Amino acid sequence: MPLGPIELVIVHFPDDELHTELIPSIRGLVESKTVRIADLVFIQKRSNGDVESVELADVGEDALSQLDGLVDAFDGLLSIDDIEELGKSLDPGTSLLAVLFENTWAAPFVEASRKANGEVIFNERIPRAIIDELMA
Amino acid sequence: MRRPARAGRPSLMGTMARTAVIAGTATAVSGKVAAGQQAKAAQQQTTAAAQQAVFDSQAQLTELQNQVASMQTQQAAAAAPSAPPAGDLIAQLERLGQLKAAGILSDAEFEAAKARLLAG
Numbered sequence: 001m002p003l004g005p006i007e008l009v010i011v012h013f014p015d016d017e018l019h020t021e022l023i024p025s026i027r028g029l030v031e032s033k034t035v036r037i038a039d040l041v042f043i044q045k046r047s048n049g050d051v052e053s054v055e056l057a058d059v060g061e062d063a064l065s066q067l068d069g070l071v072d073a074f075d076g077l078l079s080i081d082d083i084e085e086l087g088k089s090l091d092p093g094t095s096l097l098a099v100l101f102e103n104t105w106a107a108p109f110v111e112a113s114r115k116a117n118g119e120v121i122f123n124e125r126i127p128r129a130i131i132d133e134l135m136a
Numbered sequence: 137m138r139r140p141a142r143a144g145r146p147s148l149m150g151t152m153a154r155t156a157v158i159a160g161t162a163t164a165v166s167g168k169v170a171a172g173q174q175a176k177a178a179q180q181q182t183t184a185a186a187q188q189a190v191f192d193s194q195a196q197l198t199e200l201q202n203q204v205a206s207m208q209t210q211q212a213a214a215a216a217p218s219a220p221p222a223g224d225l226i227a228q229l230e231r232l233g234q235l236k237a238a239g240i241l242s243d244a245e246f247e248a249a250k251a252r253l254l255a256g
Contacts, residue, residue, distance in 0.1 A: 008148075039140065057139045076140025081147035100148075 004107030005123070006038055006077075009099050010086075016044040016095045020059055026099070039076040039100035043086050051087030076100075228253055 013019060019042070029035045042054040077100050086096065110120060229250065236246040 055139055076142065077148050078140075078142065079145045079147045080142040082149045083142060085147070085149055 001107050002111060003102060004036075004105070005103045005110060005120075007101055007103055009101070011097045011099075013095045013097075014093075016046055016093050018042055018044070018054055018059070019095075019097060022097060023059070029101075034105045035101040036104050037099065037101050039078050039098070041076075041078060041083065041098050042095065043083060043090065043098065044095040045087060045090035045092050047093045049092055051084070051090070053083045053087070225253060 011019075011022070026035075026037065026040075030037060040056050042059075044052045044054070046052065078098060082098075086098065090096065113120060232241065232246055232249050232253070235241045236243070241249065
């Protein structure tokens with residue numbers, strides 16, 4: 001199966017703690033073959049303005065053991081420039097988690113579309129506010 | 137666990153931003169991070185909005201500089217200087233005005249860029 005669609009999700013936190021409690025939910029998605037992790041990094045902006053990035057490899061034994069073996073071909077896609085740029089855009093005392101993942105669940109659908117000479121020409125997440133408004 | 141090589145590889149978001157500017161679609165990721173952060177104080181809101189405006193303006197400035205440069209190349213090659221279509225000119229003047237309002241261009245730079253555009 002060719003590589004499924006790759007997506008970048010950034011979760012922003014109003015604090016600069018390391019939110020490793022998200023890792024079990026990611027693990028669940030990977031174990032069920034819903035996604036494959038292409039990249040994952042935590043970026044923290046300290047109150048003094050320092051930017052720190054924490055790699056999966058540095059997250060700590062507990063979290064690491066939960067994801068171990070699930071990210072074998074882990075080469076990453078984000079560059080040091082991306083991390084610096086994201087760090088610059090953070091307010092002090094806040095942080096974010098950037099995850100790049102393959103939408104493994106979508107790969108067979110996209111492949112079937114391609115075999116039928118179809119092409120995915122539009123693929124966008126509708127902001128929650130719009131859905132709420134339409135469903136009100 | 138393997139550690140990804142972050143240095144020496146091209147910027148993912150930079151590549152996305154370049155494509156977005158060419159395609160005229162949404163601004164790049166870091167702009168969204170700045171804009172999406174919840175501000176606790178009005179001061180922070182103003183700062184975030186100003187950062188977003190600066191980011192937008194810088195992308196527009198680069199695009200405008202490229203357009204001006206390519207216009208100048210075309211004009212140098214032509215026997216007689218030709219004015220760009222009026223519609224483009226107005227859009228470019230408006231963009232210059234936005235950049236000046238955002239503080240990206242000084243009054244002098246604005247006047248100089250405007251004069252270059254109007255000279256055709």
